[in-house]
């Protein structure tokens with residue numbers, strides 16, 4: 001099979017696995033001229049690079065061929081994104097993550113449990129009599145945005161604004177390279193979000209509340225605190241990271257179960273399998289397709305020379321189907337044990353929100369199975385969003401009794 005250069009080719013986006021299995025066999029460390037970087041598909045290579053400090057996470061910078069005027073226009077956007085912990089190496093990363101950990105605690109996540117039940121009850125009650133819904137717009141999008149807004153202390157009514165700004169930002173951060181005006185839209189989206197947050201953060205300085213923004217403003221570690229700029233940046237990261245990916249985990253997870261009805265019935269019959277089921281749903285069709293890093297020095301891996309400054313694209317979802325590591329990798333098995341998938345990354349940048357994402361998707365999927373009888377896909381010709389980083393359906397229409 002000739003290699004398709006375009007990683008956003010419609011066929012590859014809609015069904016990536018046959019193409020990437022082939023690529024893993026033929027050229028597991030593949031130079032992609034069009035993307036201008038190395039594409040990694042083997043579990044063990046990816047796993048090693050994620051803990052190799054010869055590769056940097058500091059990848060927020062204008063591309064080489066960006067026109068000068070655009071570089072100037074985008075400077076403020078890159079400035080904010082460059083404070084996201086996920087785009088920092090130690091010691092900056094260590095410092096910010098330690099301070100954010102003081103605020104984003106297991107207790108703060110656990111306290112959201114009753115609210116998650118309340119929202120999912122409400123949303124499902126709303127659609128039940130209709131006998132159909134689009135899982136994404138009617139259900140999976142709303143839960144994570146409402147939860148992260150509540151944790152931060154932002155009003156529910158602002159969720160559509162936050163979603164719009166975050167969607168615009170996604171075009172840049174998740175590499176939707178085929179979208180027109182993506183830089184301008186991302187810049188405007190992030191700028192609006194920052195203006196909005198500045199007011200809230202000022203208010204919390206004066207009048208502390210019992211919420212995550214106040215906890216970030218007051219977080220202290222050995223006399224060190226987050227600067228105003230770092231609090232704003234971190235809030236934009238939590239809003240962005242806190243809902244897009246979790247929405248997709250709920251939607252992709254339900255989609256995978258509906259395509260594998262025997263597994264769905266197994267879970268319905270034995271709800272205690274939900275924890276291994278969630279890990280398997282992340283492995284099988286996880287919402288994060290790839291992680292990017294840049295080589296800080298020349299690195300030799302297998303027979304390939306990765307040159308200093310070159311980009312590497314670590315295909316997590318493809319690693320999660322590597323037959324060297326997972327038995328019957330293309331089979332969904334909700335009872336799978338020792339499931340060391342890379343869906344939340346690995347090493348120092350391991351997803352900070354993983355416990356929150358796990359809890360939200362557990363509740364969201366359990367509630368659907370409990371409330372919606374005889375749920376089925378309305379159509380099977382579904383389309384996926386064309387971007388490099390996230391695995392996201394455009395719509396997921398389902399019917400039920």
Ligand code: HEM
Nearest residue numbers: 085086241242245246249288344345348349351352353357
């Ligand atoms: C299923 C849902 C999610 C998936 C698949 C996911 C995936 C990931 C991945 C792969 C990384 C590592 C990126 C890298 O190494 O460059 C990451 C980091 C991160 N995630 Fe998530 N994420 C999810 C949900 C969340 C949620 C709900 C939040 C917050 C509310 C969140 C906040 C973060 C943060 C702050 C980081 C940066 C951690 C660091 O750099 O130390 N994520 N996530």
